[in-house]
Amino acid sequence: MVNLELLHAYADGELTGAERTEVEAVLKADPAAAAELVAIRNTKTLVARNARASECEDLWKTCCGRLDEIDKTKRVESFVSRYAWGLCALFLCVILAGGVLRKLNPNTVRTGQVASYVSGLAGGWSRPPQQPEGRREWFAEKLGQVGAEMKPNQLVVLAGQDGIVDNHHVVRLMMADSVGPLELVVVSNTDEIEGGQEMGRFRAGSINGANCVAWRQNGCAAFLMGDSTQRSHEDLAEIADALK
Amino acid sequence: MLWGKRDLRDTFERQAEKVFPSVFGTALRLTRSREEAEDLAQEAIVRAYEAFDRFDGSNFKAWMLRIVTNLYINKYRQRQRGPQLHSFEEDGVVEPMAGENEIPDRLLFDEELGAEVEEALGKVPEDFRTAVVLSDLEGLSYQEIADATEVPIGTVRSRIARGRSILRKNLMDYAMKEGYLKQGTNNG
Numbered sequence: 001m002v003n004l005e006l007l008h009a010y011a012d013g014e015l016t017g018a019e020r021t022e023v024e025a026v027l028k029a030d031p032a033a034a035a036e037l038v039a040i041r042n043t044k045t046l047v048a049r050n051a052r053a054s055e056c057e058d059l060w061k062t063c064c065g066r067l068d069e070i071d072k073t074k075r076v077e078s079f080v081s082r083y084a085w086g087l088c089a090l091f092l093c094v095i096l097a098g099g100v101l102r103k104l105n106p107n108t109v110r111t112g113q114v115a116s117y118v119s120g121l122a123g124g125w126s127r128p129p130q131q132p133e134g135r136r137e138w139f140a141e142k143l144g145q146v147g148a149e150m151k152p153n154q155l156v157v158l159a160g161q162d163g164i165v166d167n168h169h170v171v172r173l174m175m176a177d178s179v180g181p182l183e184l185v186v187v188s189n190t191d192e193i194e195g196g197q198e199m200g201r202f203r204a205g206s207i208n209g210a211n212c213v214a215w216r217q218n219g220c221a222a223f224l225m226g227d228s229t230q231r232s233h234e235d236l237a238e239i240a241d242a243l244k
Numbered sequence: 245m246l247w248g249k250r251d252l253r254d255t256f257e258r259q260a261e262k263v264f265p266s267v268f269g270t271a272l273r274l275t276r277s278r279e280e281a282e283d284l285a286q287e288a289i290v291r292a293y294e295a296f297d298r299f300d301g302s303n304f305k306a307w308m309l310r311i312v313t314n315l316y317i318n319k320y321r322q323r324q325r326g327p328q329l330h331s332f333e334e335d336g337v338v339e340p341m342a343g344e345n346e347i348p349d350r351l352l353f354d355e356e357l358g359a360e361v362e363e364a365l366g367k368v369p370e371d372f373r374t375a376v377v378l379s380d381l382e383g384l385s386y387q388e389i390a391d392a393t394e395v396p397i398g399t400v401r402s403r404i405a406r407g408r409s410i411l412r413k414n415l416m417d418y419a420m421k422e423g424y425l426k427q428g429t430n431n432g
Contacts, residue, residue, distance in 0.1 A: 008405040012379060014386045043412045047380045050361040056268040059282055060261060063289040070293060071253060 002026045002033040011040045109168075109187050109221045111195030111205050111214060117187060118172055120165035125174075128157050139173070146171050146188035148220045150243045155182065182239065183210075183225045190221035202240065204233040213237050217244060256296045260289060263305045266382050267312055273377045274316045276366055284320055288312040306384055310392035313374060317393070364414035372407030379404050 002023070009015050010023045027034050080087065128138040139152050142160045146169045155175040162171040169188040176182060193214050196205030202213040210225040213236040224240045260267075267288055271281040288311045292299075299307055365373060374393060378384040386404075390397045 004409075005401050005405045008408060009386070009401050012386070012404070014401070039412065040408065043408055043415070044380050046415065047361055047365070047376070047411065050358045051269070051365075051381050052358040052362055053265060054269055054272055056265055056285070059268060059285060060264050063260075063264070063286050064257065066286060066290055067253065067257070067293055070290065 002030060002036065004036070007033065007037055008040055011037060011044065108192045108194055109190045111193070111203070111207060111212065111223070114185055114187075114207050114212075114223050117165045117168070117170045118185060121161050121163040121170060121172060123161055123163045125159045125161050127159050142171050142173065143186060145169060146186050146220050147218050148186050148188075148222065149218060150222075153242050155239070155243075177239075179235075180227055180230045182231075182236075184243070185223040185225070187221045187223075189219060190216065191219075192216075193221050199233055199237065202233075202237050204237070211236055213240050215240060215244075252296060253293075256293055259304045260292065260308065263308050264289075266305060267308055270309055270312050270377055270382060271316070273362075273365060273381070274313070274370075274374060275320055280320060284312065284316055288315055291315065303388065305382070306388040306392070309378060309382055309384060310388070313378070313392040314394070360415070360418045364411055364418065367414050368407050368410045372403045372410060375400055375403035376407035376411060380408075 006015065006019060006023050010020065015023065027037060128135040135157055136152065138160075139157050140149070142162060143150055145162055148171075152175065155177050158174045158176060158181075160171065160173045162169070164170070168190070171184075171186045173184040173186075174181065175184060193203050193216060196203040196212070196214060198204075199213065202215050204211075204213050206212055206228060207223070207225055209228060211228045211231055211233055212223055212225045213233055214221060214223045216222070222240070222243075224236050224243070226236055226239075264285070268281060268285045271284040271288070272278065275281045275284055288308065292308055292311050295311075365377070368376060371393075375389055378389045378392060379386070384392065386397050386400045389400045389404075393400070395403075
C-alpha cells in the first residue's frame with residue numbers, strides 16, 4: 001500500500017530525492033497508486049480552476065485609506081520626536097515670558113485668570129444676616145475689604161467668600177434676582193483689565209460658558225457673571241450700572 | 245527616515261495591491277464570512293505595512309498570507325461562534341479514494357462548479373482547509389505553509405492529504421447528484 005501523504009507530497013513536488021525515487025517505484029508497480037495520483041492531480045486542478053475570485057477593489061481602497069492615516073500619524077510622531085527638544089524649549093520660553101510679563105504688570109487682571117482666582121479661594125462660604133439692613137451692611141463690609149463700594153439694590157445676596165490669591169484680595173459674592181443667579185467677583189489692586197471686548201464702559205466676554213461683564217472701580221476689577229442662556233451682556237451691563 | 249517613508253509606502257502599496265485578491269480570498273475562505281474577511285484583510289494589510297521594514301524581501305505573497313493566517317488563528321478563530329468541524333484525527337491513515345468513484349473529467353469543465361468547490365471547501369475542517377487553500381489556491385510550499393500555520397512540515401503534509409481527501413469526497417457527492425457519476429461505477 002502506497003503512503004498517501006507521500007503521494008500527495010509527490011503531486012505537489014515536495015519530496016526529497018530519495019522519497020521521490022521510492023514513490024516512483026511504487027507508481028510503476030501499482031496501478032491503483034498511479035490512479036490515485038491522477039485523482040489527486042485532478043482534484044488540485046479542479047479546485048485551482050474553479051475557486052471563485054472575490055471582488056475586492058473597494059476594500060483595497062479602504063485599506064489604502066487606512067495606510068494614509070497611519071502615514072499621517074507617523075509623520076506627526078516623527079516630527080514631534082525629532083523636534084521634541086525645540087517644542088519643549090518653545091513652551092518653556094512661553095511660560096517664562098508669561099511669568100516675566102506678569103512680574104512687569106502685576107496689577108493687570110486677565111479675564112482668563114478669574115477662574116483661577118475663584119478656585120484659589122480657600123475659605124468657606126459665609127451667609128449674610130436675614131434682616132435687609134444687616135444684609136446691606138454685610139455686603140458693604142465684604143466689598144470694603146477690597147476697597148470697592150457697591151449697592152445690591154434689587155439683588156438678593158445669598159453668600160460670600162473672600163481670600164488672598166496671587167497677592168490680590170478677592171471677594172466672591174453669589175446673588176440672585178427674579179431671572180436667576182448671578183456671581184460677582186471683585187479683585188483688589190488692579191490697574192487694568194485684559195481680555196474680552198470693549199462694550200461701552202465695560203469689557204464683555206465669557207468665562208466658563210457664562211456671560212461676563214468686567215469694569216474697574218476704586219482700583220479694583222469687578223466681574224459680573226450670569227448664565228448665558230438667561231442673560232445677555234447688555235442685561236449684565238445694566239445690572240452692573242445699578243450696582244455701581 | 246521621514247523622507248524615506250514615501251518610497252516605503254509606494255513599494256509596499258505596489259506589492260500589496262498585486263497580492264490583495266489572494267489576501268482577501270484566503271481571509272474569506274478561512275472566516276467564511278464576508279464581514280469578518282474584510283476586517284481580517286484590512287488588519288493584515290495594516291500589520292504588514294507596519295512591519296514592512298522587517299520584511300526580508302524573499303516572497304511577499306507568502307509573507308502576507310502568513311500574516312493573514314496568523315492573525316486568523318490568534319484572533320478571529322477564537323471569536324467565531326459555534327462548534328468547529330474538527331473531529332478528524334490528524335495522524336490517522338488517509339484512505340485511498342481513486343478507482344471506484346473517481347471524479348470524472350467532465351466535472352473538470354463544469355461551468356457551474358465554482359460555488360460547489362467553495363461549498364465543498366467550506367465543509368473541510370478548518371486546519372485542513374487552511375492547508376489546502378494555502379497549497380492549492382495560493383501555491384505556497386509546504387515550508388511556507390508550516391511557517392504560516394506554525395506547525396511542523398509533517399503536519400502540513402498530513403493536513404493537505406486529509407483535507408484533499410475530504411474535499412474529493414464532497415465533490416464526488418456533487419458529481420453523483422448532478423449525474424456525472426453513478427454509484428458504484430468506475431471512472432472512464
